[in-house]
Amino acid sequence: MYNFYSILPEIxxxxxxxxxxxxxxxxxxxxxxxxxxxxxxFNLLVLQILIFSFLLAFSQTPLxxxxxxxxxxxxxxxxxxxxxxxxxxxGWLLLSFGYSIKEKLNYFEFWILVLLAVVAxxxxxxxxxxxxxxxxxxxxxxxxxxxxxxxxxxxxxxEAGLKYFxxxxxxxxxxxxxxSIVYGLTGLTNLSDLSKLFLGLIGNEISFNLxxxxxxxxxxxxxxxxxAPFHVWSPDVYEGAPISVTAxxxxxxxxxxxxxxxxxxxxxxxxFISYWQSIILIAAxxxxxxxxxxxFAQTKWKRFLAYSSINHIGFFLLxxxxxxxxxxxxxxxxxxxxxxxxxxxxxxTVNVNFYAYSKTYQLRYLSNIKGLAKTDPFLxxxxxxxxxxxxxxxxxxxxxxxxxxxxAAVQVDAFGISIxxxxxxxxxxxxxxxxxxxxxxxxVINWKVMEPMHKMSSLILGLSLIGILFLFIDVEMxxxxxxxxxIPFLH
Numbered sequence: 001m002y003n004f005y006s007i008l009p010e011i012x013x014x015x016x017x018x019x020x021x022x023x024x025x026x027x028x029x030x031x032x033x034x035x036x037x038x039x040x041x042f043n044l045l046v047l048q049i050l051i052f053s054f055l056l057a058f059s060q061t062p063l064x065x066x067x068x069x070x071x072x073x074x075x076x077x078x079x080x081x082x083x084x085x086x087x088x089x090x091g092w093l094l095l096s097f098g099y100s101i102k103e104k105l106n107y108f109e110f111w112i113l114v115l116l117a118v119v120a121x122x123x124x125x126x127x128x129x130x131x132x133x134x135x136x137x138x139x140x141x142x143x144x145x146x147x148x149x150x151x152x153x154x155x156x157x158x159e160a161g162l163k164y165f166x167x168x169x170x171x172x173x174x175x176x177x178x179x180s181i182v183y184g185l186t187g188l189t190n191l192s193d194l195s196k197l198f199l200g201l202i203g204n205e206i207s208f209n210l211x212x213x214x215x216x217x218x219x220x221x222x223x224x225x226x227x228a229p230f231h232v233w234s235p236d237v238y239e240g241a242p243i244s245v246t247a248x249x250x251x252x253x254x255x256x257x258x259x260x261x262x263x264x265x266x267x268x269x270x271x272f273i274s275y276w277q278s279i280i281l282i283a284a285x286x287x288x289x290x291x292x293x294x295x296f297a298q299t300k301w302k303r304f305l306a307y308s309s310i311n312h313i314g315f316f317l318l319x320x321x322x323x324x325x326x327x328x329x330x331x332x333x334x335x336x337x338x339x340x341x342x343x344x345x346x347x348x349t350v351n352v353n354f355y356a357y358s359k360t361y362q363l364r365y366l367s368n369i370k371g372l373a374k375t376d377p378f379l380x381x382x383x384x385x386x387x388x389x390x391x392x393x394x395x396x397x398x399x400x401x402x403x404x405x406x407x408a409a410v411q412v413d414a415f416g417i418s419i420x421x422x423x424x425x426x427x428x429x430x431x432x433x434x435x436x437x438x439x440x441x442x443x444v445i446n447w448k449v450m451e452p453m454h455k456m457s458s459l460i461l462g463l464s465l466i467g468i469l470f471l472f473i474d475v476e477m478x479x480x481x482x483x484x485x486x487i488p489f490l491h
Contacts, residue, residue: 003067006074006126009057009082010119016049017115024108039101042111047093049115054086066128070190073128073263081125081259088251088339089118091460095347096244098454103151103242110150114248117143121256130179130189130217133260137175137224140253141168147248148241160240167233171223178216185210191268198271211275218279221264224257226306227313228286235294238306243362246302247346250309251339258316258335266323273323280317285417287314292424296431299365301349305342308390311428312338318421319405322412330408337389337401337471344386344464348379351457352450366435370442375450380439382465389468391432392425397471 004011020042028038062079066072093114100110120140127133145168149161179189185207188194198206219230226234238246265276291311298304312334319330352363363369373380389398402425409418453461 002063002065005060006063006065006067006072007123008060009053009086010122012056013049013053013115013119017112017119020045020049020108020115021112024112028108037106038108039106042108043093043097043100046111046115047090050086050090050093050118054083054090057082057086066192070192071129071132072123072126074126077259077262078126081255082122084336084339085118085121085125085252085255088255088343089114091339091343091463092244092248092251092346094456095343095350095460096247097456099242099244099350105151105242105244107150110147113143113147113150117147117248117252121252124256125259127260128191128263130182130191133264134172134175134179137220137257137260138172140256141172141224144168144249144253147245148237150245151242154240154242156240157242158240160237163233163240164237167223171220171230174216174223175220178213178218178220181209181213181216185213191263195268195270198269206272211272214269214272214275215279217264218276221257221261222283225254225261225313225316226310227283227317228290228310229283231287231290231310234310235303235306238309239300239302243302243346243350246305247342247350250305250346251342254309254313254316255335255339258331261320262328262331265320266328270323277321277323280320281414281417284314284317284321285420287311287317288421288424289314292428295428299367301363301366304366305345305349309342311424315402315405315421318414318417319408321414321417322408326408326411330404333404334401337397337467340464340467340471341386341389341398343460344382344468345390347453347457347461347464348383348386351453352379367438369435370438372439379450379453382461384436384439385465385468387432387435391429393429397468400471 024038024042027036030036057079060079062076063074064076065074067074099105117140120136120143123132123136124140127136145161145165148164149158151157182194183189186194186197188197223230223233238249241249265273265280269276287310291307291309291314294307294310295304298307315334316331316338319327319334321327349363369383372383385396389396392398392402394400402421406418406421409421
């Protein structure tokens with residue numbers, strides 16, 4: 001009974017996927033109805049399914065138990081992680097509502113794949129066995145390969161899907177090979193059993209081959225996070241995929257993989273902390289460095305946001321260094337701010353379109369926002385606030401997020417990387433402020449006529465601004481949530 005109770009939201013979504021699939025197949029090929037396009041009503045149906053699944057997950061009582069033959073786990077962390085993932089998906093759906101209709105993404109399969117990806121992410125947060133980890137991550141990856149290449153008429157989209165598939169296959173091979181090494185040496189795959197086995201192992205007692213297997217798994221997870229130096233796929237895939245899919249990739253998968261990384265590093269392989277701290281430190285250093293300087297060279301919004309995302313991943317990893325409760329709460333708090341900020345910036349980039357010579361074109365280049373303050377002052381103000389938050393300028397929410405991460409790093413005497421992160425943040429301010437200069441101070445040669453934003457996207461942009469400007473009022477509430485999510489990792 002408890003097996004099914006713990007995954008009720010996933011069962012509900014999967015049942016609805018089957019119904020939607022039959023609905024789409026029957027009606028999209030119905031000749032008497034003129035082969036109707038089901039994009040708009042599918043969008044509304046998926047929104048309804050996500051809202052009901054959120055209410056279903058919210059109404060559940062958080063349980064601390066292992067289920068499905070110890071393959072999955074339920075605790076406070078998975079309870080709140082599910083709520084955050086479903087809520088973030090609802091936000092993404094609202095901001096991409098108008099885009100899918102305008103860009104004629106008339107494939108009802110697109111929404112089926114989105115729901116399947118949500119199910120995959122919900123299972124990833126509950127994975128408690130190396131076998132479950134591999135199956136759920138592969139389930140998610142296979143869906144993402146299709147989503148990246150969903151726009152069949154675009155060569156860029158096809159190229160993005162192909163690059164993602166080829167490079168993702170290497171990461172999957174690393175994950176499977178590392179898991180097989182760990183299983184071959186220990187005879188165990190369950191994370192709890194492995195944690196008990198490693199308890200107290202120090203120095204020469206740890207097999208070198210076991211460390212190699214652990215490193216293979218960690219590298220695969222860092223690849224899925226797009227952390228440097230395993231980030232090379234990220235800018236190309238972000239640029240080639242439709243921008244609503246780019247927003248999906250940028251916000252949602254990172255939450256699930258970070259949750260899995262918590263359990264993997266801070267619970268199962270905690271006794272390997274002397275080994276994984278060095279790897280995480282190098283990845284954090286390179287992510288912040290490459291994310292900062294890589295964004296300088298970009299002229300397109302998608303690639304710019306890809307490198308900005310890599311920079312944020314560096315801060316996520318920096319908070320993991322201490323390996324204690326402070327690191328978990330810092331990462332969760334940073335993750336909440338990251339969702340709010342990225343939802344706001346993508347609500348802007350997905351839905352801003354210009355008229356030119358009886359045609360419309362998307363916001364593609366960073367230079368397209370020149371003189372935006374003269375065309376649309378409120379939108380210019382909203383973008384300025386979001387960019388200030390991404391740069392970490394007080395009193396925006398992004399400043400507090402970076403502050404908590406740096407405090408967690410300083411507590412474990414990581415002074416060098418903390419000073420480096422502060423310097424890189426100061427350098428990153430230059431390219432964020434350069435965009436603000438373009439908005440307010442650059443002269444406009446050709447005046448642009450903008451399309452009105454979709455109402456749902458405006459709602460997400462407004463909520464994002466409220467979160468960025470007034471989150472410090474609710475810091476106590478967010479702190480309580482992060483503490484409850486951190487309970488399972490207390491040693």
